Amino acid sequence: MNDTLVVTTFDWVPETPRGYVRDLRVRWALEEAGLPYRVESTPFRERAAAHYAHQPFGQVPWLVDGGRSIFESGAILLHLGQRSAALLPTEAGPRSEATTWLFAALNSMEPAILPMTVLEFAGFTPDMPVTQPFEAFLKARLGHLEPVLAGREWLAGSFSVADIAMADALRLLNESERLAAFPACRAYVGRATARPAFIKAHADQLAHFAAAD
Amino acid sequence: MNDTLVVTTFDWVPETPRGYVRDLRVRWALEEAGLPYRVESTPFRERAAAHYAHQPFGQVPWLVDGGRSIFESGAILLHLGQRSAALLPTEAGPRSEATTWLFAALNSMEPAILPMTVLEFAGFTPDMPVTQPFEAFLKARLGHLEPVLAGREWLAGSFSVADIAMADALRLLNESERLAAFPACRAYVGRATARPAFIKAHADQLAHFAAAD
Known part of the structure; x- marks a missing residue:
């Protein structure tokens, strides 16, 4: 039993974030690696x-691996990467490149995407002038990512945790049609989310929250 | 010469970001570790x-270590951490904890801080309604970080790259008085920026940009 990895997520969340809660990244990685795990609820x-003892910001997920508890989806992805x-x-060389792109997904792209979620949650719409600096910042970042993804299938040679973090972050933009002008980014999200490991992880998360209704 | 680490930053930047350009994090780490390095300009x-071949988003810094070029300040910090x-x-155990907090600084705290910079750069002031959801998000995150920092000197036992990333991110808030209600966060920034390695790194960055005027 101590050999089984344990992922903890919420017992329930509202409709909107379902399919996007970050335990998805961890489930996805575990499915890709074929590592045995079970899911618990908080x-x-x-x-x-x-x-808060496991996750000081009151968020999810966290991963327990033997005697160690790890929070932050990025840190968990890196930890699992060291196992598979x-x-x-x-x-x-490729390991360094994949690690670099993992940080790029979490610190160069995701912070450009997050304000859209905050604004939408607060009731601001894309036509309002206040959203313009954020839209401009996001478009600049996507404009730089586009030629990178036009030239390669995955960020660091082969599929890696960097692609899990990047595709999961970009997925939100694809649903809001913000990737329409960035076909390589859009195609990349399509490739990533067509992987059986993503499909299973996504279905499992939806089922987990649906079971609590 | 191949043994010397090379950090590349901009040749010049406007007044406002001086002292905050991210080569500071790399300089700071290199000074803490006592690793020999030189700084080049782009x-x-x-x-x-x-x-763009070194840094796909057109940002700085990047680090060349022998035959390897690494971008993203987080990835560079982790790379240097593996050397010292x-x-x-x-x-x-402590290594995993420090790595986790490095990700927390970059993906849980910094994305809550960045929108303030975007809003200020675009001319929005804290009294405008659009800034409220971002202020609320930031305050919630700081509220969770406060008890953590009230209970420890550094994030992961001893000083680590996690503190470089976290203190550098929080520093900006301290200057805008946003840490006034979070005394443990403020004291932590004070402790971190009083370290000789930070003081030298900061002075060196200011001198680098001043030399280009």
């Missing part, structure tokens, strides 16, 4: 001290 | 194809 509505060559190349 | 105004125990603990 209350969404009343977050106890035990929750299906997630992170073992050769030093 | 044009700020006309960014050539060679720039002064930056990342060698024992597995």
Whole structure:
């Protein structure tokens, strides 16, 4: 039992974030690697001290691997990458490249995407002038990512945790049609989300939250 | 000469970002570790194809270590951490904890801070309604970080690259007085920026840009 990886996510979330809660990234990686795991739940509505002990920001997921508890989807992806060559190349050069792109997904792209979610949640619409600086920032970043993805199938040679983080971040934009002008980005999201491991992880997350309704 | 680490930053930047350009994080880490390095420049105004080959988003810094070129300040910090125990603990548990907090700084805190910079750059002031959801998001994150920092000197036991990323991200908030209600966060920034390695890195960056005026 100590050998089984345990992913903790919320017991329930509202409709909107379903399919996007970040345990998806961890489920996806575990499915890609074929590592055995089970999923546990923590209350969404009343977050106890035990929750903050594992995840200081009161978010999910966290991963327990033996005696170690790890939070931050990026840190979990890197940790799992160190356990499986299906997630992170073992050769030093490609491994460094995949790690770099993992950080790029989380610190160069996702922070350009997040404000859209904050604005939409607060009721601002894309036609309002206040959204313009954020739209411009996002478009600049996508404009730089586009030629990268036009020239390669995956970010670091072979599929890696960098693609899990990047495709999951871009997925949200594709649904809001913001990738329409960036065909290579859009095609990349299509390739990534067509992988059986993503499809299973996504279906499993939806089923997990649906079971709590 | 191949043994010397080379950090590339812009040749010049406007006044406002001086002292905050991200080569600071790399300089700071290199000073903490006592690793020999030199700094090279790339044009700020006309960014050539060679720039994008090293840094696909047209940003800085990047680090050349022997035959390897690495971008993303987070990836560079992790890379340097693997070269020096002064930056990342060698024992597995503390090393995992420091890595987790490095991701937390870059993906849980910095994306909550970045919108403030975008809004200020676009001329929005904190009293405007559009800034409210972002202020609320940031305050929630700081509210979770506060008890963590009230209970420890550094994020992962001893000083690590996680503190470089976190303190550098929080520093901006301290200058805009947004840390006034978060005394543990403010004291942490004070501790971090009082380190000789930070002071030297900061002075060196200011001198680098001043020399180009």
